Amino acid sequence: MSTTTVQRRSLVTNLRGSLQQVLAAASLILIFIFFSIASPYFLLPANLIGILTAATVTGILALGTTFVIITGGIDLSIGTGMVLCAVMAGVFLTYWGWPLWAGVIGAILFGGLIGFVNGVAISVFGLPPFIATLGMMLVTAGLALVISGTKPIYFKSTPDFQNIMNLSLIPGARFPLGVGIFIVLMVVSALILGRTIVGRYAFSIGSNEAATALSGVNVRRWKIFIYSFAGLFVGIAGVLAASRLSSAQPTGGQGLELQAIAAVVIGGTSLQGGRGSIVGTVIGSLIVAVLTNGLRVTAVPQEWQSVVVGCVILVAVYLDMLRRKGA
Amino acid sequence: MKKRLIGAAIVITVVAASLAGCAPAGSGSGDGASAAKPYIALISKGFKHQFWQAVKQGAEQAAAEFNVTVTFEGAEEEGNVDQQIQLLQTTLDKHPDALGFAAIDSQAAGPLMDQAKQDGIPVIAFDSGVDSDVPVTTASTDNLAAAAEAAKHMADLIGHEGKIALVIHDQTSITGVQRRDGFVDYMKKNEPNITIVDIQYSGDPLVATDLAKAIITANPDLKGLYGSNEGAAIGIVHAVQELGITGKLTVVGFDSGKDQIDAINSGLMAGAITQNPVGIGYETVKAAVAIINGKTVAKTIDTGFFWYDKTNITDPKIAAVLYQ
Numbered sequence: 134m135s136t137t138t139v140q141r142r143s144l145v146t147n148l149r150g151s152l153q154q155v156l157a158a159a160s161l162i163l164i165f166i167f168f169s170i171a172s173p174y175f176l177l178p179a180n181l182i183g184i185l186t187a188a189t190v191t192g193i194l195a196l197g198t199t200f201v202i203i204t205g206g207i208d209l210s211i212g213t214g215m216v217l218c219a220v221m222a223g224v225f226l227t228y229w230g231w232p233l234w235a236g237v238i239g240a241i242l243f244g245g246l247i248g249f250v251n252g253v254a255i256s257v258f259g260l261p262p263f264i265a266t267l268g269m270m271l272v273t274a275g276l277a278l279v280i281s282g283t284k285p286i287y288f289k290s291t292p293d294f295q296n297i298m299n300l301s302l303i304p305g306a307r308f309p310l311g312v313g314i315f316i317v318l319m320v321v322s323a324l325i326l327g328r329t330i331v332g333r334y335a336f337s338i339g340s341n342e343a344a345t346a347l348s349g350v351n352v353r354r355w356k357i358f359i360y361s362f363a364g365l366f367v368g369i370a371g372v373l374a375a376s377r378l379s380s381a382q383p384t385g386g387q388g389l390e391l392q393a394i395a396a397v398v399i400g401g402t403s404l405q406g407g408r409g410s411i412v413g414t415v416i417g418s419l420i421v422a423v424l425t426n427g428l429r430v431t432a433v434p435q436e437w438q439s440v441v442v443g444c445v446i447l448v449a450v451y452l453d454m455l456r457r458k459g460a
Numbered sequence: 461m462k463k464r465l466i467g468a469a470i471v472i473t474v475v476a477a478s479l480a481g482c483a484p485a486g487s488g489s490g491d492g493a494s495a496a497k498p499y500i501a502l503i504s505k506g507f508k509h510q511f512w513q514a515v516k517q518g519a520e521q522a523a524a525e526f527n528v529t530v531t532f533e534g535a536e537e538e539g540n541v542d543q544q545i546q547l548l549q550t551t552l553d554k555h556p557d558a559l560g561f562a563a564i565d566s567q568a569a570g571p572l573m574d575q576a577k578q579d580g581i582p583v584i585a586f587d588s589g590v591d592s593d594v595p596v597t598t599a600s601t602d603n604l605a606a607a608a609e610a611a612k613h614m615a616d617l618i619g620h621e622g623k624i625a626l627v628i629h630d631q632t633s634i635t636g637v638q639r640r641d642g643f644v645d646y647m648k649k650n651e652p653n654i655t656i657v658d659i660q661y662s663g664d665p666l667v668a669t670d671l672a673k674a675i676i677t678a679n680p681d682l683k684g685l686y687g688s689n690e691g692a693a694i695g696i697v698h699a700v701q702e703l704g705i706t707g708k709l710t711v712v713g714f715d716s717g718k719d720q721i722d723a724i725n726s727g728l729m730a731g732a733i734t735q736n737p738v739g740i741g742y743e744t745v746k747a748a749v750a751i752i753n754g755k756t757v758a759k760t761i762d763t764g765f766f767w768y769d770k771t772n773i774t775d776p777k778i779a780a781v782l783y784q
Contacts, residue, residue, distance in 0.1 A: 172678060179703060180677045186702070187670040284510075284784075287718060289780070299702070307704060378665050378698055380719065385664040429674035433660045435631065 149283070156452060157400055157416045160445075165421060168427035175430050182308055188422035189298075189315045190370045190377075194393035194417070195400075196322045197248075197366025199414045200331075200359050200398055205339040205406025206262035210251060210269035210359070211288025211367050212389030216382070217273040218244045223286030223381035226294060233291045240375075241368035243244030247273060248364020270390070281383035288379060298376035311373045318369070323411035335359055339406025395442075398423050399449040420445065498528045500748045501551045502560035503544065505587065507534030510783035511737050515587070519560070526749045532741075541565045548572050552581065553783070558748035560584045564745025566591035582751045586744040588634060599743040599761040601735040603635055606765040607642025607688070610712050610733045611652075612691045613767055614643075614684050617730050621653035622683035624673045625753055627696055629663030629689040636661070639688040639714060657682070669694020669702070676703060684710040690717040693732065697723045716782040724770055731769030736781050739763035 163432045168175040194211045216247045221243045226236035247269065254265040288294040298311035326332035337345040347354045375381045400417030402409025424445060428438040500581055502519055506512045516532040523530035533551070535544040541564050550557065552575055559581050563569045566647050574596040585595035614624060626643065629635030640659065647654050658675050662668045668687070672695050687693030693713030697720070700706055706728050713720045713732035723729035740763040747757045768778045 174678045174680070177677060180674070183670065183673045183677060187673075190666065285718065307702070309702075374666055377669070377693065382665050382691075382694075385666055387664075426670070426674050429660060429671060430678040432675075432678060435661050 149181060154401055154410060154413045154416065155329070155365060157413060157420065157449070161416055161420050161423065164423050164427065168423065168431065171427070172430045175427060178306065180426065182306070182312070184419075184422050184426045185312045185315070185376075187426060188418050189309075189311050190374045191389055191392045191396065192315055193318055193366050193370040193373065193416035194389060195396040195414050195418050196318055196411065197363035198390075198393050199322070199397050199400075199402055199409055199411060200335050201262075201325065201363045202394070202402050202404060203271055203326075203335045203339045203409045204356060204359055205342065206255065206356070206360070207266060207394070207404070208248075208251060208363060209263065209266040209390050210247060210273055211363075211370075211393055212386040212391075213270050213274035214244060214247045214364070214367045215371040215374060215389065216384075216386035217247070217277040217280075218368045219375035219381040220281045220286060220383055222294075222372050222375050223288065224280060226288055226291045227286050229372065233293055236291065236294075237297065237372055240372050243359045244366070244368020244371060245364040247367060248298065249357060249361040251364070252360030252411045255360065256353040256356045274387070277383045277386075280379065283383060285383065286381040288375075288381075295376050295379040298373045299379075311377065314369070314373065318366070319411060320414050322366075326411050331355075331359065331362065336407060339403075339408070341407075359432055392421060393418075395446045417449075418450060488577040495707045498557040498749065498752050499554075500528055500530050500558045500560065500745055500752075501554065501556040502530060502532045502586075502744065503548050503551055503562070504532065504534035505544070505562045505564050507532075511735075514781060514783070515739035515741040515744075518738035518743075519745045520741070521738070522742045522745035522749070526671070526745065528745065528749055528752075530631040530745055535564060541568050545569065545572065552576055552579065555579065556581060557752050558582045558584060560586050560744040560748060561590055561595070563592075573631065579778065582748070584744050584747050584751070586740055590779075597747050597757045597759055597761055599740055599747060599763050601740070601765055602760075602762040603638035604642035604645075605762070606733050606735070607639040607764065608646040609767055610639075610686060610714065611643040611646035613731060614686060614710060614712045615647070615651045615654060617712070618654070618683040618727060620651055623655050623657045623679055623681055624684040624686065625658040625674070625679065625682060626656060626660070627668055627672055627692040628659060628661050629687075631661045636663075636688065643688075643779045663689055663691035663697065665691050665694040665698070668692050669698040670695075672699035673694045673703060676700075676705070676709070682709060684712065686712045686714075688714050690715045690720065693717075693723075693729070694719045697728060700728055717784075719783045721773065721782060721784065724773060725769070731767055734766050734768055734778070734781050736764040738781055 174180060194215060198208050198211060218240045222236055222240035225231045225239045251266050251269055253430055254260045255262050298309055300310040302308045302310055302313050338352055342352055397414050397419035398404060399420055400413025402413055424442055428441060483761050504512050504515060512534055519530050519532055533547055544564050545568055548569060549572060552572060559576055561583055569590060570592060573592045577594050577736055582600055583595045587600055589598040589600055603652040626640060628636050628640045644656060647656060657679050660671045660675060662671055668691060672685060676699060685696050687696045696711050700709055711729040720729060720732055724731060743761045743763045747761060766778055772778050
């Protein structure tokens with residue numbers, strides 16, 4: 134019984150969500166057309182690939198966070214967690230001499246571990262997600278500095294590591310493998326959110342946690358699972374970021390969590406949980422990336438770039454609220 | 461970049477050092493030591509990063525030369541104002557003959573600066589200095605002059621004409637502003653045929669990479685890019701690599717680090733400006749000694765900087781101030 138109600142609810146929410154997706158997609162196209170006219174260089178293949186490359190790390194963080202936000206949670210530790218996973222890749226591969234595959238999997242699982250700890254803090258100890266993951270943000274930022282000794286770690290013993298992000302998929306076109314991985318992850322996470330029990334329970338917990346628990350779902354365990362699952366995306370993003378710079382940079386990453394969350398929200402996923410989609414998140418990530426790139430290509434002063442991106446987020450959230458009132 | 465790269469694991473060292481320092485101060489043996497040898501205490505913004513280690517090395521070099529006792533302590537993290545203030549308090553309680561200080565937050569250090577003044581402890585500001593009238597002098601890199609030097613090399617390298625762009629690590633910090641303005645002013649004054657087409661800001665290597673790529677894409681006739689610190693320069697280096705245009709663009713950087721050193725050796729980067737951290741430490745102690753001996757010193761002391769490129773990167777004098 135529980136499954137059918139859950140399914141019906143998620144279907145309804147998906148329908149409602151699609152309006153926001155249409156709005157977001159329309160804005161993306163508008164922004165795209167605007168910059169195509171504003172700059173003759175915007176549409177160059179190199180620049181379009183550049184936009185996708187720039188969207189990759191934040192976009193992957195946003196994909197994982199979508200699941201967390203749909204449960205009604207939040208994860209502020211993804212930006213610095215990603216930096217810590219990058220550093221761990223450096224530790225595994227350079228300091229401990231693990232083979233490439235083991236180091237990469239280790240770093241991704243480490244991201245899962247960060248998510249697991251978040252999940253336990255929230256589910257078992259009952260900390261509010263904002264506080265639990267804020268704490269984790271500081272812990273991971275600090276650990277990245279401590280473990281790396283504040284210096285970048287270079288992948289001297291595994292020079293192929295940089296190919297994970299940079300290897301060109303199309304000879305001559307410089308279409309990086311990392312972007313390909315991003316696209317595969319979009320499909321995989323869309324399938325998991327839309328077609329599996331993980332997605333159904335995420336929506337269900339986000340719409341009504343108490344009712345979900347009453348219907349016999351082990352909400353605690355599923356929340357831990359979803360935070361850990363989202364953590365894997367943090368690990369993947371960390372590996373790709375380190376691969377791109379062919380070094381694990383222990384600083385940076387600050388603010389990435391907000392960019393990723395912004396992408397999720399622009400894409401129509403509700404911060405109150407229960408509603409959202411991967412398609413929306415992908416569009417949201419692209420809006421942020423296209424805006425940032427377009428403003429740079431047209432040489433808009435940087436102080437104004439933040440103002441514009443901020444306004445887009447405000448408008449997106451406002452539209453979301455309007456729609457909620459109407460529904 | 462160095463500002464943020466500062467060590468996180470120093471706390472034990474620092475706490476141990478300050479505790480160890482506390483005890484003799486209470487028993488008065490600190491004063492006994494200063495009677496024999498002047499005692500100069502240096503409080504830096506950081507400690508563990510190679511930049512600060514080089515400052516320390518310069519301070520110790522001067523200590524040996526002028527026969528004084530020098531201690532060097534720094535905050536665990538450069539942002540940790542509280543910890544630095546506590547360090548400063550503990551140090552003032554020891555009544556050093558002179559204090560070298562690089563403030564994380566000049567405002568927060570204000571009351572203790574006044575205390576130093578009342579206690580008659582001369583203060584020598586170093587690195588980014590202290591925004592206060594207590595310090596007798598400030599020993600730091602003249603970032604304006606250093607950036608102008610970078611601009612001069614850039615102009616020579618691109619043949620005194622064409623379009624260039626800047627990636628600056630920070631829009632508001634003193635080093636960010638000066639390393640931008642020094643560069644821009646030099647071009648305005650001396651190079652009428654060089655146009656600066658864009659100035660963007662980020663010291664985060666990942667962000668700087670995307671930013672530099674956008675600048676290069678939007679300006680196909682761009683001849684040069686200048687990055688104002690390690691993070692900004694790394695971004696430019698990776699942007700050039702990702703776009704596969706090595707050699708088509710003159711890249712000038714700032715500070716050091718493995719990426720910049722590799723890029724200079726491989727020819728991707730034409731050269732960079734390095735500060736002289738050893739000189740900062742040395743000049744601070746030298747000024748302190750002069751003040752203790754009752755001599756007057758200039759209000760500011762330029763600790764110097766070097767241009768380094770493929771030709772002089774292995775020069776011992778340059779190699780000593782570079783860090784990987």
